[in-house]
Amino acid sequence: MSYLTEGYTLRSWLTTHDHKRIALLYAVAITAFFFVGGAAATMMRLELATPAGDLVSADTYNKLFTIHGVIMVWFFLIPSIPSVLGNFLVPMMIGAKDMAFPRLNLASWYIYVIGGAFTLAALVAGGVDTGWTFYTPYSTMFANGHVVLVIAGVFVVGFSSILTGLNIIVTVHRLRAPGLTWFRLPLFIWANYATSLILILATPVLAMTLTLIALERLAGIGIFNPALGGDPLLFQHLFWFYSHPAVYIMVLPAMGVASEIIPCFARRPVFGYRFMAYAILGIASIGFLVWGHHMFVSGQSLYAGMVFSMLSFLVAIPSAIKVFNWTATLYKGSITFSAPMLYALGFVGLFTIGGLTGLYLASLALDVHLTDTYFVIAHFHYIMVGGSVMAYLGGIHFWWPKISGRMYPEMWGRAAALLLFFGFNLTFFPQYLLGYLGMPRRYHEYAPELQVLNLFSSAGAVVLAAGYLLPLGYLGWSLLYGKRASANPWEATGLEWQTSSPPPQHNFHETPRVERGPYGYDPVR
Amino acid sequence: MATIQFDSAEERRSASLLGMWLFLATEVLFFGPLFFGYLRGRLAVHEAFVSGSHHIHFWLGTANTALLLTSSLTMALAVERAKLGRGVRLMLSLTAALGTAFLCIKAYEYASELGEAASARGGEAMFYFLYFAMTGVHALHLAIGIGLVAWLWLTARRYGERYSMPVEVTGLYWHFVDIVWVFLYPMFYLLERYNA
Numbered sequence: 223m224s225y226l227t228e229g230y231t232l233r234s235w236l237t238t239h240d241h242k243r244i245a246l247l248y249a250v251a252i253t254a255f256f257f258v259g260g261a262a263a264t265m266m267r268l269e270l271a272t273p274a275g276d277l278v279s280a281d282t283y284n285k286l287f288t289i290h291g292v293i294m295v296w297f298f299l300i301p302s303i304p305s306v307l308g309n310f311l312v313p314m315m316i317g318a319k320d321m322a323f324p325r326l327n328l329a330s331w332y333i334y335v336i337g338g339a340f341t342l343a344a345l346v347a348g349g350v351d352t353g354w355t356f357y358t359p360y361s362t363m364f365a366n367g368h369v370v371l372v373i374a375g376v377f378v379v380g381f382s383s384i385l386t387g388l389n390i391i392v393t394v395h396r397l398r399a400p401g402l403t404w405f406r407l408p409l410f411i412w413a414n415y416a417t418s419l420i421l422i423l424a425t426p427v428l429a430m431t432l433t434l435i436a437l438e439r440l441a442g443i444g445i446f447n448p449a450l451g452g453d454p455l456l457f458q459h460l461f462w463f464y465s466h467p468a469v470y471i472m473v474l475p476a477m478g479v480a481s482e483i484i485p486c487f488a489r490r491p492v493f494g495y496r497f498m499a500y501a502i503l504g505i506a507s508i509g510f511l512v513w514g515h516h517m518f519v520s521g522q523s524l525y526a527g528m529v530f531s532m533l534s535f536l537v538a539i540p541s542a543i544k545v546f547n548w549t550a551t552l553y554k555g556s557i558t559f560s561a562p563m564l565y566a567l568g569f570v571g572l573f574t575i576g577g578l579t580g581l582y583l584a585s586l587a588l589d590v591h592l593t594d595t596y597f598v599i600a601h602f603h604y605i606m607v608g609g610s611v612m613a614y615l616g617g618i619h620f621w622w623p624k625i626s627g628r629m630y631p632e633m634w635g636r637a638a639a640l641l642l643f644f645g646f647n648l649t650f651f652p653q654y655l656l657g658y659l660g661m662p663r664r665y666h667e668y669a670p671e672l673q674v675l676n677l678f679s680s681a682g683a684v685v686l687a688a689g690y691l692l693p694l695g696y697l698g699w700s701l702l703y704g705k706r707a708s709a710n711p712w713e714a715t716g717l718e719w720q721t722s723s724p725p726p727q728h729n730f731h732e733t734p735r736v737e738r739g740p741y742g743y744d745p746v747r
Numbered sequence: 748m749a750t751i752q753f754d755s756a757e758e759r760r761s762a763s764l765l766g767m768w769l770f771l772a773t774e775v776l777f778f779g780p781l782f783f784g785y786l787r788g789r790l791a792v793h794e795a796f797v798s799g800s801h802h803i804h805f806w807l808g809t810a811n812t813a814l815l816l817t818s819s820l821t822m823a824l825a826v827e828r829a830k831l832g833r834g835v836r837l838m839l840s841l842t843a844a845l846g847t848a849f850l851c852i853k854a855y856e857y858a859s860e861l862g863e864a865a866s867a868r869g870g871e872a873m874f875y876f877l878y879f880a881m882t883g884v885h886a887l888h889l890a891i892g893i894g895l896v897a898w899l900w901l902t903a904r905r906y907g908e909r910y911s912m913p914v915e916v917t918g919l920y921w922h923f924v925d926i927v928w929v930f931l932y933p934m935f936y937l938l939e940r941y942n943a
């Protein structure tokens with residue numbers, strides 16, 4: 223009897239309190255949003271295949287990139303790893319029977335779906351052209367679209383994030399198995415814990431800021447519009463106070479996933495475990511102090527810019543610690559290039575490129591040249607797509623046997639990982655060059671001499687789209703026809719592997735006792 | 748039943764209290780942009796804030812402060828009595844009544860200020876915007892608090908020596924709402940009162 227066979231009706235799923243089932247509900251919902259956001263991106267790359275704006279109008283293009291940004295950031299990336307893998311794994315990895323607040327957990331899924339419905343309603347009603355950043359005074363005074371509807375959707379879904387974060391923090395504090403001290407926790411737990419702190423401390427700021435935009439739009443007075451005595455810079459400060467840490471909401475859990483996969487397939491304990499844990503906390507806390515690097519050219523004080531620049535460079539230190547430690551974990555390991563490992567290694571490489579190009583953008587003078595160009599687009603896609611999405615998929619493959627009780631087809635898994643890595647670089651590496659050459663973001667046409675690089679990028683997008691459809695196909699296939707998975711097919715050391723695949727309703731028949739730290743791997747000699 | 752994840756009632760209680768503390772941390776940050784907006788407005792259009800604070804009802808705001816602080820006392824007593832298992836309903840009724848009185852006075856204030864706020868221009872309009880937004884979000888929180896207290900009243904039979912967690916958790920929330928007002932009151936009613 224597993225959690226999957228506890229009930230087969232739709233009702234048994236929609237009223238479940240089981241964290242594992244809620245994780246699957248999230249997985250279904252975010253996958254749907256991922257493909258909506260991806261379709262918008264595909265349209266954009268098609269438009270950009272030619273220099274002239276011929277496929278869609280400028281207005282439609284603006285709506286496409288807004289929809290792409292809003293959906294990918296808030297409806298896919300932010301909930302992806304914490305709400306799906308985190309929900310499934312946090313209680314299992316700490317030897318708990320469920321999350322601390324199971325009903326709240328289900329409620330946050332419903333809140334997410336309601337928020338999603340608002341956003342889809344805005345889409346159907348004609349969309350929004352402000353970009354996902356909702357900059358004032360455009361969003362409050364001039365934009366014609368359904369700004370308030372989209373804001374309502376993002377506001378509502380924010381509470382889903384907050385409640386999930388709160389649930390994870392309390393679960394980690396209160397429900398650890400006997401003997402599981404803080405420094406015996408897997409790094410995936412550390413990462414989701416730190417992420418949850420950001421979720422509960424940053425998301426409310428966004429919620430109130432968006433509320434103020436809606437009020438200003440509806441009432442015609444407010445605090446952001448300069449014509450009314452307000453200050454648009456205030457909006458940018460508040461927005462980026464959330465939206466920079468939001469990047470760490472996306473990438474810290476990805477680091478957690480990589481930290482589980484790499485030791486397992488290198489058969490080596492993770493190098494410098496404590497440093498890895500401290501680096502996670504370091505990134506999470508410094509991440510709160512760097513938001514001004516989005517405003518170097520917006521008229522904030524030069525001195526503020528210098529401080530923000532320095533602090534942004536500082537984040538590179540804990541990030542580099544992580545990259546070096548993953549690499550050192552591989553040293554003298556017995557490496558298997560299985561699909562999860564390929565995804566994880568892809569994550570490390572792409573995250574490194576994204577992180578290093580972030581340093582360009584953190585430099586005051588260079589940023590003047592690069593602001594609002596495709597260089598920025600390439601940079602954050604390397605972090606969010608190359609980093610987070612690769613790690614998310616790696617995690618889905620790694621824990622697929624546990625989640626579904628079936629093995630995915632290994633060759634297909636590897637092929638998809640390699641295809642995605644290739645397609646991703648083909649799509650986004652040319653964008654660094656385009657940005658450096660001065661191509662601005664958010665235009666539906668461009669100078670003809672930039673077409674070759676844009677064609678590379680659009681061709682890459684096609685490969686990428688195929689790469690994302692593949693796992694949908696073969697993972698779905700494996701649900702029915704995949705080989706049955708044993709309890710621990712990877713011979714991994716985490717507590718989640720000590721119970722059957724798929725796990726029983728309350729995870730463990732007996733509460734596990736923990737006697738040592740994680741990652742007790744020995745290399746095969 | 749639904750609490751299989753906890754080994755003991757005490758573990759459940761401490762988890763719920765921690766959950767509420769974290770939620771209150773979220774709440775502090777939720778109010779954050781409003782406080783920043785106020786700070787920026789006060790620096791940018793100071794005179795408007797001076798004249799604005801002369802137009803709102805000082806004595807009603809002061810009376811409301813007294814009501815709300817007293818309600819925190821009765822809420823604290825409700826928590827104590829819930830642990831003893833007797834007399835909790837009386838304290839909950841008093842708490843809800845004081846909260847409701849606050850909202851009634853606030854509603855009267857709003858009604859008498861609406862006309863002036865609607866005709867205000869420039870900096871004064873921003874003052875009124877912040878005043879309505881901040882006290883409005885606070886009032887919304889208080890209304891939710893009253894709803895929670897009413898629910899505790901209905902379920903009062905359950906609380907006693909062994910189980911009083913919902914009262915404690917609601918108490919934390921109630922005190923938070925109170926503390927927000929302790930900041931709002933001086934910001935709008937007191938700071939500029941003697942500044943002509």
Ligand SMILES: [Cu+2]
Pocket residue numbers: 465466469512513515516
């Ligand atoms: Cu940033």
